[in-house]
Amino acid sequence: MKQQINLSEEWFYAATDPLIVIDDKGKIIQVNQAWEKACLKYNLSKEWTGIGSDYFQLSRQSGNQNEIRALLAVLNKEQFTVETKQHFPAKTGDYISLSFEAIPINFDASFPDYALLLQKPTSIHSVQAISAESVLESMTEGFFLIDHQFTLFYLNDVAERIVRCRREDVIGRNLWESFPSAKSIRPLYEGYELALKDKVEVEVETFFESLDTWFRVKAYPLAIGGLAVYFQDIGKQKQAEITLTQYAYFDDLTGLPNRRNLIQEGLSFKGQEKPFSMYFINLDNLKLINTLHDYNTGNQILKMVAEKLRAMAGEQHKVGRRDGDNFIYLRCEPDYANSSQFAEKILAVFEQPFKLGNFKTIKVTASIGIAHFPHDAETLDQLVANAETAMLEAKKLKGSSYAIFNPSINEKRTRRLLIEEELTKDLHESGFHFALQPQIDGNSGQLIGAEILSRWAHPVLGELSPLEFIEVAEQAGTIIPLTYHLLTEVFKKMKEWESRYGRHIKTAVNMTPSLLSCPTFFDILTEMMEQYGILPEWIEIEITEQAEMTYSEQTLENLLRCKANGISIAIDDFGTGFSMISYLTQFPVNKIKIDKCFVQEIGKCRKTEAVLKSLIHLAKSIECELIAEGVERPEEIDFLKNNGCTVYQGYLFDKPLTIEEFETKYLQENYQFSIEY
Numbered sequence: 317m318k319q320q321i322n323l324s325e326e327w328f329y330a331a332t333d334p335l336i337v338i339d340d341k342g343k344i345i346q347v348n349q350a351w352e353k354a355c356l357k358y359n360l361s362k363e364w365t366g367i368g369s370d371y372f373q374l375s376r377q378s379g380n381q382n383e384i385r386a387l388l389a390v391l392n393k394e395q396f397t398v399e400t401k402q403h404f405p406a407k408t409g410d411y412i413s414l415s416f417e418a419i420p421i422n423f424d425a426s427f428p429d430y431a432l433l434l435q436k437p438t439s440i441h442s443v444q445a446i447s448a449e450s451v452l453e454s455m456t457e458g459f460f461l462i463d464h465q466f467t468l469f470y471l472n473d474v475a476e477r478i479v480r481c482r483r484e485d486v487i488g489r490n491l492w493e494s495f496p497s498a499k500s501i502r503p504l505y506e507g508y509e510l511a512l513k514d515k516v517e518v519e520v521e522t523f524f525e526s527l528d529t530w531f532r533v534k535a536y537p538l539a540i541g542g543l544a545v546y547f548q549d550i551g552k553q554k555q556a557e558i559t560l561t562q563y564a565y566f567d568d569l570t571g572l573p574n575r576r577n578l579i580q581e582g583l584s585f586k587g588q589e590k591p592f593s594m595y596f597i598n599l600d601n602l603k604l605i606n607t608l609h610d611y612n613t614g615n616q617i618l619k620m621v622a623e624k625l626r627a628m629a630g631e632q633h634k635v636g637r638r639d640g641d642n643f644i645y646l647r648c649e650p651d652y653a654n655s656s657q658f659a660e661k662i663l664a665v666f667e668q669p670f671k672l673g674n675f676k677t678i679k680v681t682a683s684i685g686i687a688h689f690p691h692d693a694e695t696l697d698q699l700v701a702n703a704e705t706a707m708l709e710a711k712k713l714k715g716s717s718y719a720i721f722n723p724s725i726n727e728k729r730t731r732r733l734l735i736e737e738e739l740t741k742d743l744h745e746s747g748f749h750f751a752l753q754p755q756i757d758g759n760s761g762q763l764i765g766a767e768i769l770s771r772w773a774h775p776v777l778g779e780l781s782p783l784e785f786i787e788v789a790e791q792a793g794t795i796i797p798l799t800y801h802l803l804t805e806v807f808k809k810m811k812e813w814e815s816r817y818g819r820h821i822k823t824a825v826n827m828t829p830s831l832l833s834c835p836t837f838f839d840i841l842t843e844m845m846e847q848y849g850i851l852p853e854w855i856e857i858e859i860t861e862q863a864e865m866t867y868s869e870q871t872l873e874n875l876l877r878c879k880a881n882g883i884s885i886a887i888d889d890f891g892t893g894f895s896m897i898s899y900l901t902q903f904p905v906n907k908i909k910i911d912k913c914f915v916q917e918i919g920k921c922r923k924t925e926a927v928l929k930s931l932i933h934l935a936k937s938i939e940c941e942l943i944a945e946g947v948e949r950p951e952e953i954d955f956l957k958n959n960g961c962t963v964y965q966g967y968l969f970d971k972p973l974t975i976e977e978f979e980t981k982y983l984q985e986n987y988q989f990s991i992e993y
Contacts, residue, residue, distance in 0.1 A: 332434035339873055340382070340391045342372025345430070355437065358412045360404045374402060390418045391429045400433075457546070463542040464512060466491040478549060481529070495720035497526040504533060511535040530554040569615055572992075573636035578644050580825035581634045582696045586645055586689065593655055595645040595662060596685040600711065605678060607833055607871075608787065616672055618679055624665045627982040652688050659684050659718040667744075668803070683710035684718035692721050705729035708791075718937045734776055737783055740795040743801040747773035750802060751972035754982060755824070756944060758953065758962040761989035763982045765822035767855070767965065769972050770802055786828070795828050800840065807848035809975060811925065814849075817983040824856040826888060832859070833870045838877045851881030860888050872903065879904040888932070889945075900938060908935045910961065914948020918955045925955070932959050 334351035338344055344367055355365045362492030375383045383402065389395040404412045416433040426782075458475035462468055470493055471483040479495065492499040499505050507518040509735040515537040521531050531862050536544045565577040573581060585592045599621065606614040617643070625643060627633040634646040645662065649655060662684060669677035685707025693699035702721045705728065706897035710719035719725070735789045738746050755771070772780045787797040806823060812817050818843035823848050833836055845855070857878060875885055886907035887900075912930060935942045945957050956964070969989060973981070 321883070336371075336416075336433040338371050338387070338391075338431050338433065340388075340429045342370055342375075342387070343628070344369045344371055351435065358404075359407045359410060361407055364404055371402070374404070378571050385648050387418055387431060390420050390431050391747070396420065415491070421935070445979070453973070454882070458547045459536070460545050461542060462491050462545065462611060468494065469542075478547070481937070507533070507542065508535055508545075509899040511537050513977075562857065566715070567637040568624075570619055570637050571658045572622050572626065572643075575635065575636070575638050578634070578636040578646075579696065581646055582699070585634075585648070586696060588690060590648055590650070590690065591650055591691070593647050593649040593652065594699050594703040595647065595659065596638075596707040597643040597645060597662065598683045598685075598688070598701070598707050598711065600681040600683055600716075602680075603976075605680070608899070609678075612762075613676075613678070617670055617678065620670050624945045625662075628665075644703075644847070649688070652691065654720070655720060656688050658932075659686060663716045663718065668707060668980060683707050683713075683716070685710055685721065686718060687721040693730070702726065705732075708732070721729070729779060732788055735774070735788045736794075737775060738776075739785075739789055739792060739798065743798060747775060748798070748805075749975075750772070750803060751974060752973045754970045754979045755963060755965045755967055755979070756969045756989055758957055763821070764963065766978065767824040767858070768826070769801070769808055773811075790828060790830060796831055796834060797923055798876060799831055800844070803841070803844060804848075807844060807850050810850055810854065811848050813831070813979075813983060817979075819852055819983055821982075822884075823858060824855055824858050824886060826858045826860060828860070828870070832874055838874045842881065847903075851876075853884075856884040856886050858886045858888040858906070859908070875903050879906070886941075886943075900934075900940075903939055907941040907943060909965075910942065910944045912966070913943050915946045915952050915956070915966070917950070918952045929956075929959050932956075932961050936960060 332350055334354045335346075335348045335353055336344055337346040340453070344365075347365070347367060351365075354360075355362070356620040363369065372384050372387075375381070380401070380403070380811045383400045385394075386400050388396040397417060400416050402414055402416065404414060406412050414435055416435050418431050418433050420684075421430045421432050454515065456474060458473040458478045460468055461470035468487050469488060471481075471487060476483055481494070492505075502522070503520050503522050503523050507777055508521045508890055510516065511518040517537070518535045520532070520533045520535075521530065529549055530553075531547050532550045533545065533547040536546075538544055541956075565580075565636040565885075566572065567574045568732055578954060582594070602614055605617060618637070620674060621643070622635075622637060625635045625645060629645065630650070638644050649658075666680050667683045669679045671677050685703045686706065687693060687699050687703035687706060689696075689699050692702050695706055704720040704748050705725050706719045709725050709728070710717045713719075749772075751769045751771050753769060754763050755767065756762070757770065759766045770782045770786070772782070772785050774780050774785075786795065789798050804826065806825065810821065810823060813821060844850075845852070857875075859875075884906045885902075886909055887902055887905055888909050889911040890908045908931070910928065912923055914928045916930070918928070932942060939961070943965060944952070944961050944964040945965050947953060947956070947964040947968045949968065953964065953968070956962070970981075
């Protein structure tokens with residue numbers, strides 16, 4: 317064998333290709349210099365590559381049983397040549413995969429069987445390299461490699477698809493020459509420069525106009541120079557973020573900045589340390605529009621108002637929808653003297669009716685409250701509160717109007733807040749009670765009914781007018797529980813009068829528009845009446861004609877059910893509001909209460925007397941009962957009686973009485989007036 321090896325040694329060592337000789341047991345019995353150089357090049361461990369190493373054992377450890385069988389076929393001369401692979405451990409802990417071509421040597425049967433393994437240099441790959449490349453090609457991110465001069469030398473498949481190019485067209489070329497539009501993206505260009513210069517990782521999110529999408533780009537410096545760059549299309553994610561931001565910071569209906577956004581805008585104005593004004597805009601009759609028409613109509617109005625305000629604001633000012641029917645307009649104003657002029661400009665938006673489809677037009681009025689920063693407030697919350705307070709003052713005026721905040725208004729706001737706060741507490745402990753004003757038959761002089769008048773002895777503010785606290789309760793949304801509380805007290809007292817005095821007093825109770833339009837109103841009212849044993853004919857519901865209420869299906873349904881159940885319907889303050897005739901045609905009215913403003917003009921104004929005669933004639937012609945309010949002089953009784961109105965209520969007979977006063981005079985003494993006018 318030694319002679320045989322010596323004979324082949326010259327040829328074996330002269331070969332330029334790496335060669336290994338193994339015996340039939342898989343032992344390496346010879347290697348040439350080219351193989352030794354290859355081992356040094358790839359940093360392979362001598363334990364498994366040198367003479368005496370067990371080639372088959374290495375295959376077993378790698379799970380390459382098929383490779384052993386293939387080599388045995390060559391060693392046994394069953395096959396002349398095969399291609400095989402072996403995984404050699406490197407000193408780095410990595411594995412190097414090498415490809416070989418195996419052929420048998422020593423064909424003479426008197427010599428042992430050997431196999432010559434010719435290593436194929438074109439198939440040299442590290443397992444790490446193979447794994448890395450497969451990962452790069454299968455990953456969902458785009459990936460490319462550039463050198464320190466921005467020359468591309470690798471591009472994966474995903475990158476090809478994203479940037480819409482072929483790698484063979486760009487590899488070896490400069491990145492910026494291949495993609496000139498990318499160089500114009502300053503954050504990207506500067507990020508790459510920084511990563512190369514300072515050897516730091518850089519992450520950039522930017523919009524690629526040429527690809528019409530957003531990308532997240534991460535650049536990592538390479539030890540050999542250059543960058544490894546990963547990039548991902550985040551267009552859908554960005555769109556989701558934009559949608560989320562739109563939802564979080566913009567009003568869904570109008571597209572205007574919402575309350576949260578307005579706070580940030582206000583803080584931005586405040587941070588500039590320049591004077592600015594806040595215009596708190598409220599649409600006075602939006603609730604009525606929703607009631608008369610529908611919420612879609614109301615939403616159309618809101619969108620049209622928003623569009624007009626947006627056009628006014630432009631880029632210089634900020635406008636948003638705070639909530640419901642409220643808008644806020646922020647405007648830089650070095651000179652507060654211009655506030656009134658600008659408020660008039662806003663109100664001009666509401667001068668003409670809003671035109672909707674199908675030739676429908678709707679008149680909208682607005683109230684504006686104005687507060688200045690820093691003149692009227694030190695904080696944004698305080699500014700909003702003051703502007704809203706001024707807006708509530710403006711609402712007290714007729715039609716579209718505005719009011720500018722001043723300290724006296726703030727006192728009113730404090731008073732209002734005290735009222736609102738108490739309305740949310742236990743109403744049984746808050747000092748609410750009622751008075752009664754008698755209604756007298758002018759023919760007999762006897763009591764035929766009484767109007768319930770709500771009163772409030774506020775624990776802090778003292779006795780309050782119902783005009784004040786009912787308005788606050790309406791706006792604060794507490795009018796319904798307040799009314800039911802007062803009805804409970806009235807019904808209890810009416811039942812007591814029945815048991816103590818055997819008297820059934822017809823009691824008139826004023827109902828607000830919001831209560832009458834409530835879907836559960838009739839059911840709750842009749843349930844309460846049944847609970848206390850109150851018959852329908854003892855109750856009269858008064859509709860305030862001055863209130864902002866006209867026809868709605870729900871209101872009509874409630875009133876029709878009341879009348880069908882035997883409850884009387886009366887119009888209070890008749891003749892003072894814009895809708896008195898429409899009330900008579902729309903609602904099932906039993907009684908008309910003539911307002912005191914007409915009664916007080918008797919004997920003073922012939923025109924008023926003529927109108928009053930017409931009202932009395934109108935009521936009789938539609939078979940409505942009549943009662944005159946605010947009667948204070950005998951000559952008023954004379955005129956009314958001569959023209960056919962014989963039921964009266966007013967100070968000539970009695971002022972509003974406490975429960976005790978009413979009981980003593982009319983229930984215990986059964987007082988009767990002598991009417992000889």
